[in-house]
Amino acid sequence: MIEMEPVIGLEIHAQLKTATKLFCSCPVARGDEPNSHICEICSGQPGALPRLNARAVELAARAGLALGAEVNEISIFSRKNYFYPDLPNGFQTSQLDPPICQGGGLAIENQTGGKFIRLNRIHLEDDAGKCLHDEQRGQTLVDLNRAGTPLIEIVTEPDLASSAQAVEFIKKLHEILVHLEVTEGRLEEGEFRCDVNISLRPAGAAYLTTRAEIKNLNSFRHVGQAIEYEIERQTGLYDQGQPVIQETRLFDPARQETRSLRSKEEAHDYRYFTQPDLPPVVVTPARLAALRAALPPLPGQIRSRLLAQGLTGEQAAVLLDRRQAVEYFDLASQIFDQPGRLAALMTELLLPACQRDNISPLEARLTPATLAGLARLMADNTLSRRAAYDLFPELWEKGGDPAALARARGVTQVSDAGAIAALAAEIIAAHPAEVQNYRAGQTKILSFLVGQLMRRSQGAANPKLAGEVLTKMLNE
Amino acid sequence: MPIDLTTVLHTAELARLDLTYGLAPDKAQAALDKLAAEMSGIIGHFDQLSAVDTEGVEPLYSPMLEPLGPREDCPRAGSAPEDLLSQAPERLGHFFAVPKIL
Amino acid sequence: MTEMTETTELYQLTLTEAAAKLQSREISAQELTAACLDRLESTEPALQACLTVLADQALEDAALLDRAGPDPDQLLWGLPLTFKDIYCTKGVRTSAASRMLRRYIPSYDAEVVTRIKKAGAVVLAKTNLDEFAMGSTTEFSAFGPTRNPWNPAKVPGGSSGGAAASIAACQSPGALGTDTGGSIRQPAALCGCVGLKPTYGRVSRYGLIAYASSLDQPGPLARRVIDCARLLQVMAGPDDRDNTVSTRPVDDYLSARPAPLRGLRLGLPRELWESRLDEETSAILKAALKTLEEAGVELKTLSLPHLPHSVAAYYILATAEASTNLARYDGVRYGHRADDPQSLRDLYVASRSEALGPEVRRRILLGTFALSSGYYDAYFKKAAKVRRLIRDDFFRALEECDFLCSPVSPLTAWDFGKFTDDPLTAYQMDLMTLPVNLAGLPGLSLPAGLAPGGLPVGWQLIGRPFGERDLLGAGLALEEAFPPLT
Structure with a gap:
């Protein structure tokens, strides 16, 4: 046949x-x-x-x-x-x-x-x-x-x-x-x-x-x-x-x-x-030249550009799929240029909220500037990821300045190296056995010590910084 | 070009016309024959155009000069829908009604 | 017909005369409207020029105008006018003289109707025509023919035959007609009045029931050339509802003055003058040409070699467009619907076959054929190419003269029934007028004289595109040399 x-x-x-x-x-x-x-x-x-x-x-x-x-x-x-x-x-x-x-x-x-x-x-x-x-x-x-x-x-x-x-x-x-x-x-x-x-x-x-x-x-x-x-x-x-x-x-x-x-x-x-x-x-x-000049980039072109900015394929796809999402993203990244962090906030928080409330991103009270501010607080370790995500619902409802809200809520991280060093000294003093084991080569104990420090700071310490400070002091 | 009856009937069907509508069967054939002859005469007259040399001539479908361009995309009221519906031979509510399409 | 005497009746006033008397309040709109209605009532039984007479409405409108007083900006203030029953008039039955639209009430006014009303005119009546403007005698009106006021045994011409007869009989001082292949100029000639077919696109076709879209053009009929100028002034100009209308600014037609005859160059298309004219027409027109020559007009015989193909080209193109313009008459949304159709096809075929008359059906059939698969190139497309050659002939000829001049009809008004069984011969009667429509040019038809048999003979001037003002000037000059018949 x-x-x-x-x-x-x-x-x-x-x-x-x-x-x-x-x-x-x-x-x-x-x-x-x-x-x-x-x-x-x-x-x-x-x-x-x-x-x-x-x-x-x-x-x-x-x-x-x-x-x-x-x-x-x-x-x-x-x-x-x-x-x-x-x-x-x-x-x-x-x-x-x-x-x-x-x-x-x-x-x-x-x-x-x-x-x-x-x-x-x-x-x-x-x-x-x-x-x-x-x-x-x-x-x-x-x-x-x-x-x-x-x-x-x-x-x-x-x-x-x-x-x-x-x-x-x-x-x-x-x-x-x-x-x-x-x-x-x-x-x-x-x-x-x-x-x-x-x-x-x-x-x-x-x-x-x-x-x-x-x-x-x-x-x-x-x-x-x-x-x-x-x-x-x-x-x-x-x-x-x-x-x-x-x-x-x-x-x-x-x-x-x-x-x-x-x-x-x-x-x-x-x-x-x-x-x-x-x-x-x-x-x-x-007329044709004017129409050509006014032609916005096509989805394929935008996708390539987003990938080049460091977004994952999935993030790019989600942004492209939703009306005004790319425009929102571009506005936010003009204010704070960490595309990956912005895209994560959008795909994980902002766009689901838009969908739930049936509005488009640019209609949200949480403006691109607000989102950029939130990302900046995360980037400079003022806010932990968890704190940032906790603040989101209120920012979504009311908009406003995320730094001010974080201060009002008292959830800013302690990123002051001096304050953390004081805490680290207390922890080192309180756990001599663990310190000894660490110094003997059991470096995994570091995470326990960081955990202790975080607990003592009631979660306010910047965990990354705490780890760095502890490591430095333990190795001295 | 002589036009045969088949062509006349096919053309009438395209135009949704019944050329013997309301005629008694004995008169119908005569009417059709007459119409076919008439059409042949007129179309025969049209055939004189085939002798005209139109090599390289662009067809002229309208003599319009400097016509108005397109309009802006703005809604504007025209006739009232109810005035239009009121002319319907048959309607059902706000619909125009016709016999069922099979 | 009526002689102009010292004791002119109101209804005999020309449009321009009446306009002046109305503006000066020497007469009132009501007086003039009433006089025209009386005249209409007394002449209508013999003529049957009107399909709908708006007596009460017209008197009411006139009364309203009188109460407000004349407005010098309203060029037609207080003038009772008629519309060919192919102009849509909101709320007033518009039939196109077809059984199909016997009860059709438009939901809107045609643009020309709107403009004429805005200029202060009173709508007196809707005039008779050949069904959907397809014909040259009004014999194809579904409501019976109009008769020629000069001799009721003769046709008034067509398709605007009701308009021309009404004007000639002084039922009103002005009328609005349409011209697709001569439908204003030919009845004007056969009834001894003046008719103007403007350049294609000079006047909006919006609301004009379409016969052939690339050929149809609205225009005025009246008893004087200057009356037509006044009507055109109101009608002409861009309209945002007709995409084919020209954007060119409108000239001041009212200021047209008679052109000096000395040195005027008139081109005489050989192909029209040498075609067969009846003896009376030939004699009158030859004498008229001689008079012109004596007055210093330069007459120049010119050849427009493609004109003999006009009838074939026109009847292919016009019927093709008509066949689809008339596809909307299907019994679905308005118009005639056959009783108790059993199927959709039955609805279409029965409604259309019952309510469209024989000439309309014939033209739909011809046009459908010319567009149908296998025939399009040989007929429709070929005719469109010939159309360009015809227009080019005109453009070339109009470079060699100021205007072209030709007969309008090869015959004076003829007997009823003369050509009704011979469509091809009837079509050939249109040879003089339809080339102008194919080319989209303006044409002015006016009386050249009265034949010994007592019937008018007309001729036409053909101008350049949008040359209406000059055309009217030449018409005024001819009118001085050849006095009006009515």
Whole structure:
């Protein structure tokens, strides 16, 4: 039997993070009463005309820049014609040729090493409304709140060869687009959805075979599962000598299978043509340069920088995963430059507290300056790690100066070498036998002596300093 | 180019039009034949364009000059949703209603 | 028709005359509105120019205006005007003369409606048209045709036939029409009044029920050239709801003065003048050209070699755009819905087939074909290339003269039913007017004379993009040489 390999391409729809719809000034909003965010434009009334949202163009261009695509100076909107109740004009306004961005791509890493997944294009288009099916009444109910919401569609080349690669790719793409605030990317809201084109071909072949398209997957897991199922299904067909039909399929997560939605025979003839109500979309070289200059570093670049600053891979990942965490970290480290210590405080204390209280780090009363102060007190041994962690809840609640709080609580460490030397002398005098054993070579006894000193200081002594002073005195 | 009946019917389906709607069966075929002939005549007239030398000519889809650029991303009220819903042939609450999609 | 005499009735006043009398309070808005309504009532049974008459509302609005008093900044203060029933009017049925929109009440005003109202005008009526502006006679109105005031056995032209007939019959001093392939200029010519099609993008299309988006343009009809200038002054200019409207500043049209005829260079497109005109039209226009020549106008025959392809290019592009502009009429959100549809497809097909008339269905079919897979390149794209060649012909010709001048219609107003069964011949009647729309240029249609049979003959001046002020100046000069018919 011939070994077959999967060939996978993705079409990802990401809802752009704008205040208003793509072609009208209705707010983009979710969860409200049906048809409460509609106007004459997005409900397709006679005579209404579209007016393009400039922000949507910028966000699409930003996505293109981040993904190494070429942003076209001129791109064109076209009408894509078909009838459906959630499509108020009888056409979708999309981009055919040229789209706003072409080319580019994204490197993914997996067990077998890195791979570069090429993008074919990124284009702008408006979303359709929603149809709800009322089984009891035998009716379909149409809600146009979503109609006209701006989307970008990102189309890859068929460069993916496994479900793992596909999932890795969309996770990474999602991370970038959310990071750039191109999209909110809430999968459960359908703000980031994926169509999968998949076919099998003899391993190593250069040609493409008939593919199936799995529509509207809105979770990373479902993308993986649907691809796995589809590989199995198509392999079965090949084994039985049956052809794969070019068709659109839907994934049913409950049954873990894909089902045929419509075959290509009933396919639409979309009759694309230039949308005469919209002039060409222009991104001038000057505008593009400004967008490029304003492009924040990408997650990959930030990760490298954080690692170079001495953070662990895990710390970097946690900071990158949480909104505003890197900004917070950068502010704090400008005040006190011990990145590792700051990252530990953030990942162990600050970010869990943010999550618990459902706020973002920069909204916390515990400001980057406070956190930097706390780290500084730990670094110069004024606060023990335990004391610092004990102070944290109050600082989280009220903010303020950690040094003042530590003094008020009386938890600052004794880091005065003279005071510690006096204590050490007392301990040495009180434990002659241990001292003798130490001097005879049983150096492990030092920790006992340090413990005694700490106890006598009621925990206020700096243990590190105590150890140093004792060692020095014992060796004299 | 002569247009055959199949093309006419396919085109009508794309446009969601029934060319013999409401006609008695005996009249329907005649109406279709007439329409196909008419379409052939008109499209035959269109075919004169094939003789025009358009080598290197960019299509002109709109004569617009110095058009307005895109708008700012600021919410603004348009028509009242209730005014729009009030025009619906059938509604259920705040929904537009249509026969069930299979 | 009405002769201008010393005892002019109020309804006979031209728009500019009436505006002056209103501003000086010599007459009141109510008096003028009432006079126009009376005139409308007495002429309407024979004409059927209006689909909706807003008698009570108009009188109320006029009363409000009178109470506030005239405002010199309001160019149309107190003037009762009509809108073609393809302009959306908030709260007032807007049908596009289609069964599809027989009961459609828009939720918003078209931009032109907003501007005209803001300028102090009173909305008198919504005028008849061919369904969705597709036609040249008003015979395709779902509510029956309008008749030509000069001879009720003849068509008034179209698609703004209701507007032109209404103006010619002095139902109102000014009307707002739309011109996609001649729909203002041709009925103006057939009814003996003045009609202006502005440059594409000079006037907002927002709220204008779309026929063919890259060709549609709103414009005025009136009994004098200067009246059109006044209406255009109010209509023109950038609108933030129409992305295709031009940002170019608006000229002062009201200050247009008659251009000196001596030395005026008029280009005569050979391809239009040499096409077949009926005898009366030909005779009147040839005599008119001679008069111009004697007055010192330089007439220059020019060739625009691609004009003969205009009909083919236009009917491909216009119907293609129409086929998708009219896809929204699906019976889901508004408009006609067939009774008891059993399925979604049934809902679409039955609603559309029942409520869209034969010419509209024909054009949707043609346009769908021209865009469909396998035919797009040969028809739609090819036509768009020819369109550029046609526009380039115009640009070249307009470098050799000040304006182009041509007939508007090859025939004077014709009998009802003459072309209804012969769409291709009907389309070819539009040859004179639709090249201007393909090129996006301004065109002014005005009377050249009255044919012996008692029907008006019109001609048109074609200007450069945004050259409306100059065009109006030339129109004023022609109007002095060829007196108005109404």
